[in-house]
Amino acid sequence: MARLEFFYDCSSPWTYLAFHKIGGVARAHGAELIWRPILVGGVFNTVNDTVYAAREKPNPRKAKYASKDLQDWARLYGLTIGWPRVFPVNSVKAMRGAIAAEERGALPAWSRACFEAYWGRDEDISQDAVLERAAERAGLEPAWLLARLAAPEIKEKLRKNTDELIDRGGFGSPTLFVNGTDMYFGNDRLPLVEAALARAR
Numbered sequence: 001m002a003r004l005e006f007f008y009d010c011s012s013p014w015t016y017l018a019f020h021k022i023g024g025v026a027r028a029h030g031a032e033l034i035w036r037p038i039l040v041g042g043v044f045n046t047v048n049d050t051v052y053a054a055r056e057k058p059n060p061r062k063a064k065y066a067s068k069d070l071q072d073w074a075r076l077y078g079l080t081i082g083w084p085r086v087f088p089v090n091s092v093k094a095m096r097g098a099i100a101a102e103e104r105g106a107l108p109a110w111s112r113a114c115f116e117a118y119w120g121r122d123e124d125i126s127q128d129a130v131l132e133r134a135a136e137r138a139g140l141e142p143a144w145l146l147a148r149l150a151a152p153e154i155k156e157k158l159r160k161n162t163d164e165l166i167d168r169g170g171f172g173s174p175t176l177f178v179n180g181t182d183m184y185f186g187n188d189r190l191p192l193v194e195a196a197l198a199r200a201r
Helices: 013-028 040-047 050-056 060-077 092-103 107-121 128-137 142-148 152-167 187-200
Strands: 003-008 032-037 175-178 182-185
Touching (some): 013 060, 013 187, 032 152, 040 152, 092 107, 092 142, 092 152, 175 187, 182 187
Parallel strands (some): 003 032
Antiparallel strands (some): 003 175
């Protein structure tokens, strides 16, 4: 069985798109899907800090096209994406929550709730009240979830995932690996991921 690792942060719109397809991609090719929550800000700070300059002074032509491109992909996937008022967002709690949710078998449901809150309904996922509602949607007890966010082992696992992505050559979200070494970056690389999984079979 092929292994498909999905390194992701809920603060990325392109990751929101890929998240909604990755499960189907894995199932179609009989691959084991491994969820790897990260902090993309930590990745940017370490190996890709030019992102910040591009945000501060965007090329207007590229920015206009990127907005259209995002909506084209969303339409293709049947999703609604708006640009949040709070961007970039502090996603630390949301991504720690993904680590905690995995303990209860609810990582995909939690991540979906966070993605849809932020990119679908313009809710600030750095706020506890928003995370409480996400927990409820994911079938988790909100008080338990919020308490787990401060646990040292949760913090450490998220840090290790982020450091591991950097060590393996990653520079953003989403980053995918087929069978450990074959790396792909971005929602638009999913057809290449599918081809790699087909070869691996």
